[in-house]
């Protein structure tokens with residue numbers, strides 16, 4: 001299929017690479033800044049323009065991978081008749097695209113995508129939705145050329161999964177960030193924690209999180225918790241999160 005990619009950030013780049021590797025033709029990259037459009041277009045070996053330029057009208061699919069807020073304020077002079085237009089956001093309704101085309105939908109990658117981290121994940125879970133059954137079937141056929149992990153999810157389910165994704169990915173990564181910073185300041189090697197991090201993630205293949213609970217908060221080892229909190233007095237951000245997480249773990253342990 002011929003594809004125009006709108007946006008040149010992480011999702012546009014990672015999906016753009018996959019689209020090209022899967023044998024589709026990227027006709028053009030369109031982005032807010034010409035420089036970002038050029039970088040992606042050079043990699044995908046196609047022409048580019050900025051938002052003010054002329055969009056190629058010959059594509060079968062227009063992939064809108066811009067930030068969530070930019071999508072709602074996007075210039076709808078880009079009317080694309082009945083061309084398939086999809087966005088990639090978890091928390092934005094497909095209906096933001098109704099003024100762009102009579103065939104619109106969503107192809108949401110339920111994965112953390114970063115154009116600078118290689119190799120790219122294989123079989124990115126793609127959650128798809130569209131305004132009619134016919135459009136959904138067309139989008140599904142396209143999505144299945146990119147990944148073996150394609151499923152359908154309406155606006156509400158996608159939103160729910162996006163919330164869960166923020167908890168398991170963005171929040172976990174922030175905890176890793178804080179722990180790495182803490183280790184650096186205390187002269188401890190953060191890399192020593194990698195086997196623990198990996199084992200925690202791998203166990204989820206076979207166990208639910210409630211079966212994997214260990215640690216001082218679950219055991220209610222109050223003296224250990226107090227010792228940790230004293231050590232964190234110089235790290236107010238971590239101290240705050242430690243207290244809130246401990247409280248939440250204790251409450252959920254009581255609820256089980």
Ligand SMILES: NC(=O)c1ccc[n+]([C@@H]2O[C@H](COP(=O)([O-])OP(=O)(O)OC[C@H]3O[C@@H](n4cnc5c(N)ncnc54)[C@H](OP(=O)(O)O)[C@@H]3O)[C@@H](O)[C@H]2O)c1
Pocket residue numbers: 007008009010011012031032033034036037051065066067068070088089090091108109110111112113114
């Ligand atoms: N990254 C992920 O892990 C991930 C996963 C699933 C879904 N998503 C969704 O995918 C979408 C893109 O995310 P991303 O991570 O690729 O974001 P990103 O790396 O920050 O890239 C955002 C893109 O939006 C463009 N943009 C920003 N404001 C704009 C405006 N006012 N008009 C036109 N273009 C504008 C930027 O263009 P310039 O560079 O030209 O300024 C850039 O190309 C979002 O809806 C996000 O929720 C992201």
